[in-house]
Amino acid sequence: MSRIDEIIGQFQGADYQETLVMLLDYSEALPPLPDEYREARDAGFNRVPECETPVYIFIDVKDGKVRIHADVPEESPTVRGFVSLLVDAFEGVAPEEIVSAPENLIHSLSLDRKLGTRRMFGLSAVYNRIRSEVRKAGGVN
């Protein structure tokens, strides 16, 4: 079972409060952006423009494995938690695994039902951005 499928299972079985706790744990666990990416971030590169929160995503594919680095402000814990969840799910996997992950991941995680559909757009934008970057960097269609 892939890591993302495990995570989906955990979120599907969680109630509202448990979902918040898991996202909060994720939010606190997001590793800081490595120094080598800071200059690009400060120059405004790699921002996800559709997301209201300033979210920066850097994707590299080396030796067939995906590396994800991200920067999300602590004042936006929901988006930060979701990005950290994606790092947990996809760091080090093959690009194909990300491309074949559920199209509507937010729904699979049942975040739309639990947190309200109106908050989901920024999360979808981040997810789609990661997938499209992985496609480009990994040469996967």
Next chain:
Amino acid sequence: MAEYANPDVLVSTEWVAGHANDPKVKIVESDEDVLLYEVGHVEGAVKIDWQTDLQDQIVRDYVDRAKFEKLLSEKGIANDTTVVFYGDKNNWWACYAYWVFKLFGHEKALVMNGGRQKWVEEGRPLTKDVPNYPKTAYKVSRVDESIRAFRDDVVKHMGAKKPLIDVRSPKEFTGELLHMEAYPQEGALRGGHIPGAKNVPWATAVKEDGTFKSADDLKAIYMDGKGLKKGDDVIAYCRIGERSSHTWFVLTYLLGFDKVRNYDGSWTEWGNLVKAPIEKP
């Protein structure tokens, strides 16, 4: 310098810090980000979420009277409790929750001026401890629909050429954008504004530190600037009625207008209505 019409409706961060353990007071945090309360909140504060707590999850409406009573009872809020609201983004969602509380006739409601931002910037403590208060038996005695406008009210209002305030961003007002920037899921099929509406973006009413502008500045914006008068019958709207609840608060309590209604259907209703008249430059 002029005073606010109802200065007592605002309390300072310092006041809130001094009333954390006051049994007559409950502090309520309402944020856009559903997780912000969990990250840390003012000691003793309870969380009320605009979407999952206050809105009905099926019909486009607020929760019904029974659900509101249950929610407040569980949060330990009684009918005579003084409720102090605060939240992120210039108290945007705090004012929305405030308006919903007023809709259900809650008497004593205050706003912490400057909201979460000011509290954090002052270096005041946040806690993750979720308080557990004894349950109350909250009863809604009357629903105050006088602060809420529906579509048909707006049609009449427009026909009578009474003041309409559109509090969205200028680009949404002109119809260049069909949604608030970065919120495209709350769009409408048509862009523009309700004929006759004047545009005053909601955040015009706050200073950089998140506190409300002075009474003189607010008067200059809404009254001298847009020609509104205290006795006017005013309807405010935005996209889903949240930003306009902030303006409703400013006009009603800080400037002392007699009759301000919030049209919560707002542009996501009007801009999708078949044959609804639209002004677009």
